[in-house]
Amino acid sequence: MNESDAVACVLEEAARLSLTPGYINGDSYDEWYVEASDGLLKALAALAATRGQLALTERLERFTAPMCLEVIDNKLCTAIVAVEGMPCSNHVPQNGASFGFCTYPASPNDEYPRMCKRTPRSGTDRCDDHEAYCRIVKKNGEVCGNWNCPAPPHRKARQAAAQR
Structure with a gap:
């Protein structure tokens, strides 16, 4: 692609830009943003490539791939993941303890659960809400996961583990 074709592609993609409601309360225009589409990012990457700006080309192409987007200590993780919405292997709930967080998923029913960012209670790896x-792992290999599980064998096993 030559530079004039790349510029035309960028302008075509830019013409498609529109306002998108903000993540938290999209009811006020100052909370809205303009989302760059994959097409625009790819067109900008192609333009950067024609100008010989390889670092910018790589960065723009990277933004077209799905990313982890987990925020830890005010740092955004931009590791590439297989599917949009999935956390990277470092930021799965099971690794929460390495960041000082609860190891139970924040929303366990999500397709790709995120870390609960609450501090675990003393002597355990879970926060008060998730403890x-x-x-207990059932015979079929699944974790029971019931809140205040009433199953007598599960209660006994939890009590025995707590006494250790």
Whole structure:
């Protein structure tokens, strides 16, 4: 692609830009943003490539791939992931303890659960809200996961583990 074709492609993609409601409260225009589409980012990457700006080309192409987007210590993780919405292997709930967080998923029913960012209670790896979820692994290999599980064998196993 030559430079004039790349400029035409960028302008064509830029013409498609529109306002998008903000993440938190999209009811006020100052909370809205203009989202760059994959097409625009690819067109900008192609333009950067024609100008010999390889670092910018790589950066723009990277933004077209799905990213982790987990925020830890005010740092955004931009690791590439297989599917949009999935956390990277470093930021799965099971690794929460390495960041000082609860190891239970913030929303366990999500397709790609994120870390609960609450501090675990003393002597355990879970926060107060998630400590009551059953950890017992059933015969089929699944974790029970019931809140305040009433199953007598599960209660006994939890009590025995707590006494150790």
